[in-house]
Amino acid sequence: MERTSNLDDPSVATDRLDDDTDELPPWIDGDDLPVDRFLDRELSWLAFNQRVLELAEDETVPLLERVNFLAIFASNLDEFFMVRVAGLKRRIMTGIAVPTNIGTPPRQVLDDISRKAHELQERHAAAFRALVPELAEACIAIETWQQLDADDRAALDEVFSTRIFPVLMPLAVDPAHPFPYISGLSLNLSVRVRNPNSDKVEFARLKVPSVLPRLLRLPDDGSGRLRYLALEDFISNHLDELFPGMEILEHHEFRVTRNEDVEVEEDESENLIQALERELLKRRFGPPIRLEITDDMDDVTLRLLMQELDVTEAEVYRLPAPLDLSALFELSRIDRPALKYRKHVPVTPAQLVPGEPTERADVFAAIRSRDILVHHPYESFATSVQAFLEQAASDPDVLAIKQTLYRTSGDSPIVDALIAAAEAGKAVLALVEVKARFDEVNNIGWARKLEKAGVHVVYGLVGLKTHCKLALVIRREGDELRHYSHIGTGNYNPKTSRVYEDIGLFTADPQVGKDVTRLFNQLSGYAIEKKFKRLLVAPLHLRNGLLKRIRAEEQNAREGKPSGIRIKVNSMVDEAIIDALYRASQAGVPIDVWVRGICSLKPGVRGLSETIRVRSVLGRYLEHSRVFSFENDGNPAVFIGSADMMHRNLDRRVEVLVRLSAPEHLAEIDALFDLAMADTTASWWLDSEGAWTRKNRGPSGDTLDDMQDVLMRRRSLRRPSSGGGGSRRHGGNHW
Incomplete structure (x- = not known):
């Protein structure tokens, strides 16, 4: 089993967007902003778990689902104490500076x-x-x-x-x-x-x-x-x-x-x-x-x-x-x-529906024709991601498969596909992140099983967790080799794909393929990459790339050009990103932040964040995708990927965002934000004091739309059903 070395060269994993400057601009230091501009991250997490508890208390939620939310609350709180409270207490006892909670003594x-x-x-x-x-x-x-x-x-x-x-x-x-x-x-x-x-x-x-x-x-x-x-x-x-x-x-x-x-x-x-x-x-x-x-x-x-x-x-x-x-x-x-909630059967993405019911779709032909954006669990993981890897394993023209594995299920068809490919003589590389918290033992087992089957198993870079979600297939087509890439926001886990909301991009774009190939070379060997064209990669430059985008929106607003920022993440904690959003808001940029869990940003503060709205959506599915959308003077720049806005994601993990290019995908992301932020959609609203208020009824007492139900109905109406349904139970302490 191999292990690669971290590289100290500052040019590694660069994802510069417009120039070769790696230094962060001076406007992110935050010295001119209020000291109390951040909400405490730990209390914000407890507020998230309170929202879970509110679902358990909601009499309109089916009875056994309320029982499930009670169990999720308990499991969440156990992990919070084991990790977050334990870490805070250890830092206090050892005198290590606590990086968050600015202005509040750690003991308080x-x-x-x-x-x-x-x-x-x-x-x-x-x-x-x-x-x-x-x-x-x-x-x-x-x-x-x-x-x-x-x-x-x-x-x-x-x-x-x-x-x-x-x-x-x-x-x-x-x-x-x-x-x-x-x-x-x-x-x-x-x-x-x-x-x-x-x-x-x-x-x-x-x-x-x-x-x-x-x-x-x-x-x-x-x-x-x-x-x-x-x-x-x-x-x-x-x-x-x-x-x-x-x-x-x-x-x-x-x-x-x-x-x-x-x-x-x-x-x-x-x-x-x-x-x-x-x-x-x-x-x-x-x-x-x-x-x-x-x-x-x-x-x-x-x-x-x-x-x-x-x-x-x-x-x-x-x-x-x-x-x-x-x-x-x-x-x-x-x-x-x-x-329980009414059963929902995921549908097959339209581009992957076979011509005849008894046939299997040619996934590679579909991806060659155009990029495919999949949205789980509304669209089937089994007939998209799993089918992609299974076809790659059996296709004689496929020469190589490379994939990251952060968490996967106990009985994983993904791992089986990689093993089958290796046994068929293909070159297979699996980057298994054995340090995925609470899945360490499982991942060590997967690493050893894959290695015994002839898969090249690596861990990634010393000192960093590899959290990005990447799969790459190299296929011989005539006299050339074509790259087929999948870049997602969620783990390659068939079980959690039924209850975690995630987005993934399939593309045969040669530039994306080159970027992903070079990134895998960096993760498994000693390649030094100076630039990626379609990817933003942490830890060295993803934060800087996003800060440049936010700064550009601020400048556009000051010049009277179209501007706007929409971000969907699990957690919004990073001070540099938050400060940049504050400055963009001060310039008049409309900003929507859709966050599932922790949010240290204070929206609606006069003179600081008046144009920022923060919403949270919780329900039968766990909102897990990460999306970053910038108006960009009428030429939207939209990215999806694995990174949350936290120190660990931006500084201590390998994370990847990919820019979407197809107009229909940009429109789909925009419609998703429109639905989540609409006053007619049930959600929780964050105020400037850190209080979350549930908005699930309109002014006349009518029930507001459940966003996840709306998306299920939309997918069911426009696309044929597929396999890949199954259990819909939440994934224990990963919620």
């Missing part, structure tokens, strides 16, 4: 996060309690042991003895048994018992096994209801079998969140896989940063846990049982279509 930021997180977790628990009776009305009952009758209990006693008891491991805490290690995100029972012979009180910890279903399906009682019992409730009512002869005094649930943000110190002399695997072992033993306990826990037990885990009062979250509501993902998978 941590206090603000704690206060808001406590509020949201309590609201989350209340939302779950409100859903329990609604689920019961729909014949889905989450029951407690106390609610079960004698027959149920007798049947479950046998289940406990044969299926639960053998896998439980109670651990005593006494002079001979030190306090056990509590793994991150595990659910545990604290148990205090009294020995009747000595009258001595002892403490024990019992881990709720993660190998068993968290919600146990109860036997049919003839009512037709689906009935469930929480595993910890079941175990708690059989503690006498685990501690025979002892008097059970107290038992409570608790859960610890640890710092699981892996930082790999890369050394060019060391194998990256080995370094990463070593760091992944450390992840299990990161310091605790949150302790969740049930609200009935006694003070004696709480003091013991706080002392042994070394957590502060602010890091304790006292909540009603049950803890860890990510378990609700299990309920969201119940097959009850009437309680």
